[in-house]
Amino acid sequence: MLITFEGIDGSGKSTQISLLKNELQEQGYSVYVFREPGGTDLSEMIRGILLNPEIDIDPVTEVLLFSSARSQLIAEKVKPLLDNNDVVILDRFYDSTTAYQGYGRQSLAIDQIHQINKAATHGVKPDVTFYLRLSPQVAAERTKHFEKDRMELSGETFFERVYNGFEQLAKNEERFKTINAEKSIEEIHQDILNFVKEFLS
Ligand code: ADP
Ligand code: TYD
Numbered sequence: 001m002l003i004t005f006e007g008i009d010g011s012g013k014s015t016q017i018s019l020l021k022n023e024l025q026e027q028g029y030s031v032y033v034f035r036e037p038g039g040t041d042l043s044e045m046i047r048g049i050l051l052n053p054e055i056d057i058d059p060v061t062e063v064l065l066f067s068s069a070r071s072q073l074i075a076e077k078v079k080p081l082l083d084n085n086d087v088v089i090l091d092r093f094y095d096s097t098t099a100y101q102g103y104g105r106q107s108l109a110i111d112q113i114h115q116i117n118k119a120a121t122h123g124v125k126p127d128v129t130f131y132l133r134l135s136p137q138v139a140a141e142r143t144k145h146f147e148k149d150r151m152e153l154s155g156e157t158f159f160e161r162v163y164n165g166f167e168q169l170a171k172n173e174e175r176f177k178t179i180n181a182e183k184s185i186e187e188i189h190q191d192i193l194n195f196v197k198e199f200l201s
Helices: 013-026 041-051 059-083 094-105 110-120 136-142 156-172 185-200
Strands: 002-006 031-035 087-091 128-133 176-180
Touching (some): 002 013, 002 094, 013 031, 013 087, 013 185, 041 059, 059 087, 059 094, 094 110, 094 156, 128 156, 128 185, 136 156, 176 185
Parallel strands (some): 002 128, 128 176
């Protein structure tokens, strides 16, 4: 089973993934978590380039670098685990490229982004995507003391467009489960767990 988490920076993805992973492991599932970009030696190197505020990256190059990191992760790690019936949780997947590069950067037409996403994912699709919906203003408040990476330095209007991109995806994609990320950590965890339990049974 492939579970993905999406949402803007600071929406609570890592917090919820860690809780879900522990719970599923306690129930006896073998669970693997990867973050995007990252998760393999090569993908982590590409992550270092993508998030470094000192490197200027052309917007189309940016799409291709996120996609290269993804292609390697899926081929090297995710596909073999799914073939083995393990549970894989991804902290971001190709919906982030649609939202950040497609809607946020507007670097290519959404249609072209979908084509690149298709190539980079080797045919792998999430069974369910938890979209942690949080306004950019609340997310910014939660993360105001964190050091900012290259993407997070993209500005308020960029994050408004990214948020709208996720909203668009939530409307169009059946697999998107929208979660109110303003609730408490424990309430959100229970919302997610209820859905996953239903799915796994
Ligand atoms: P993301 O992985 O989406 O960037 P994090 O899980 O790192 O988000 O959370 C960002 C910050 O918000 C962290 O300081 C975290 O402790 C806090 N946080 C996470 N979930 C909640 C919540 N439901 N309510 C309030 N603060 C939260
Ligand atoms: P990360 O720290 O993993 O995200 P978060 O702050 O939500 O915990 O940083 C990854 C950054 O890269 C984040 O700003 C989202 C961005 N990103 C894209 O722009 N496109 C993509 O395809 C992916 C996977 C991430």
